[in-house]
Amino acid sequence: MTLAMSSAAGTPPARNGILLGLLSADPPRSRVLSLLLVAILATLVATPFLIPGSQPIGTAAKICIFILLAASFDLLLGYTGIVSFAHTMFFGIGGYGIAIALNRLGATWTSVAIGLAAALALSAVLAFIIGLVSLRVRAIFFSMITLAVASAMLVLASQLSGFTGGEDGLSFQLPPELRPAFRVLADPVMGIAINGRLLAYYLILFVSLGMFLLLLRIVNSPFGRVLQAIRENEFRAEALGYRVVAYRIAASVIAALAATVAGALLALWLRYNGPDTTLSFSIMIDVLLMVVIGGMGTLYGSVIGATLFVLAQSYLQVLMGTVSGSLAAVPLLASITHPDRWLLWLGILFVTSVYAFPGGIVGRLRRE
């Protein structure tokens, strides 16, 4: 039992080694957490076959994408100790890159590549410039300036409607291999058609998983350790000869690139991109909630946070509807338990977790 808690339990040494290698020697370090993670991964892999229907698979794809988005945000928030409000801007750039390219250049894989490459380049340049202007002076400027730049971008995206589709966003066709009509196998497996839609889902799942493992590798690399040293004590790190600003800028560029990929995946899944699906400020708040409630500075926290959040978004509101209905006689109580007020409760949970559980859910589980 005690042994099981300290490492990935019960697996033979060789497999254990491979697994640890995949996880960059940074295992979950909690039995419950490991079980949760395995359960989440298994469910995500099996969703199309376990729970047929278009809504569950859509929720699953969203979970994959938000895990990647939250994990990349955690690289900044948890590992580097700086708060960006422009993370969904990069998410949006990824989405618009794909949407604009596929919309303009036709539904081919080349368009996907061009759109993604252009989006990545734009994100990298923007992240670099923002970092250079703000982090050079004071880390606190970074938060304010990212907020300003992100809202300017939001306005710009809705005003350059000829290019971005404005408020309506852009719909587009996917390359043929990702369309529902495309059959990988002629016959259904377990009653499920193996079509392009399914292919798109697994593409998203595996790209997200791969990117997540890559982020895990980055935070456990010497580079990641310097980031954490800076987070702990900026002045000491500077005294040890690390160029704090350079490291912070690099982290912010990497996080921006990962967010761009996540945005591209979301656009591919929805066959649409618009201000409300990727750019909006409320998504930024969602991501903040996911990372803090899941547990900052652990990456696994992002998995738990994003999964819980997306599920809650889909199902908690139903629960609150029931509670609110039963409290209809008490006006204020009824209105604060109204499903539209679910952000109120998340907000309270968020503030409490910053005070009381700075390690979030993962921090809690690891202390058990």
Added chain:
Amino acid sequence: MSSSVADTKPGDLPRTPRDWVPLLLVPALMVLAAPLFGNVSSWVTLTTAGLAMGMMIFLMASGLTLVFGLMDVINFGHGVFISLGAYATLLVLGPLAAWGEADSLVLNLSLLGLCILAAMAVTAAVGMLFERVIVRPVYGSHLKQILVTVGGLIVAEQFIHAIWGASPITVALPQTLRGAFVFGDVAIERYRVIAVVIGLAVFGLMHLVLNRTRIGLLIRAGVENAEMVESLGYRIRRLFVSVFVAGSALAGLGGVMWAFYRQTLTAGMGMDVMVLVFIVIIIGGLGSIGGCFVGSLLIALTANYVGFLAPKLALVSNILVMALVLIWRPQGLFPVNRQ
């Protein structure tokens, strides 16, 4: 000029000249922009709109910059006080709707005055609570301050939704404050004049308090060196709480002015202007009231001019102004010497 150097004795350092350049930016912008419009009337309209908006932004931003200067505390939830101030007008406009309809300048202005009083009272009270519950536990950590104040913002906005509903509410400007003063073909909206007058009055009052009263001296001293203020025997915490509460009340006042300017209330309206507020306090130099004033006018005038000439670029132009200022002076127009 040269005589002041001549009459100092050898061994004295020559006096550092006062820093006038940033003060010239606002008039320079107004003059340089003029030829772009072709006619006087649109220039006058846009300039008064810019000045009015600048005053409102100044009201909203001044408290935030002092709070930062004094205790190194950054409040991302400051926008709540703007929204709350705006919604607090409903407490007055509901029962006294008739005063707004009346064709009497006295009644109309009294109504506006009562709205302001109500808003400042509500936001001061909530500000005290916010400082106590949200901000106090997280001194010393910017990261936690940002997270917790954003959390406070979410919760407070949701409460506004719960109390007043989630859909936008329209508010009407009192009867005699509508319309414009017309001089030939130049029209100046009345409400903008009122906004400028109120903004200037508050700025003047603030200037007096900061320069002529002991508490003002303590605030200025505390922004420079809080530790030394404590070593002289003053409790900086108390000072900070009063500045926080006053700053919240000023944001509430700004919220009222903003509400009548837009004539629509939404819970997110505070957060929307916060973007400009942050740009302003960065441009001005964190902790500097003078910089905050100049920055507000600069940003609001630019936004109005560009909004007219190239509407799509209005917000982007503010980012550009900010970038230019930071390239010129990385710590803002009036950097505060902090120790």
Added chain:
Amino acid sequence: MAEAILTLEGVHTHIGPYHILQGVSFGIARGELTMLLGRNGAGKTTTLRTIMGLWQASSGRITFDGREITASATPDIARSGIAYVPESMGIFTGLTVRENIVLAARSGPVDPARLDWILGLFPALRRFWDLPAGNLSGGQKQMLAIARAIAEPRRLLLVDEPTKGLAPVMIRSMIEAFQALKAAGETILLVEQNFHAASVLGDRAVVIDDGRVAHQGPMSELVADTDLQQRLLGLSMDTHQ
């Protein structure tokens, strides 16, 4: 030794993970000028900051005028009658010279006779009275910092390296000012790197080394004992005339 107004008993101070003061004990007699000496980094500034409550002592006792102040907040310590001139002087550069002094007088307007006496000690301040203190030279700032500390009568002055970085002529007038303060009966704890100044001014000397008190006794004893000077203060002190 006469009656002690301030005593430190076994004071330890940690700054973050570093253990800086490692059991500092000494006393300061009423009406005397005590020199706090020691090499760079010995812990002199840390001692003054711990007395003022700007760093919190992790153990030990500090008593002032019969009251324990070990865990008191800085403003309360200041209000009990201690004035502090930090090494960085702590001048409010955006305030005028007058405003700096007005703030230092907590209980109201500065007594005109006292102000005359202070401005007599530091005549330069009179000339710059209504100018921002940021315009003052380093020596003038130091004068303002001390003027601020004595704007109202206090029971103890803590002064950290008032001659640091000053020109010789300035050092001389600073020494004269301290002699005048002594004559007025002030109790002073003075940190000084300039051994000449220390030997002229000090009644007693406390030498700190590596966070501990390495020697204490009459200043004259230390002045006479060059061996002790060499060992505790290092050679650099002698060249520092």
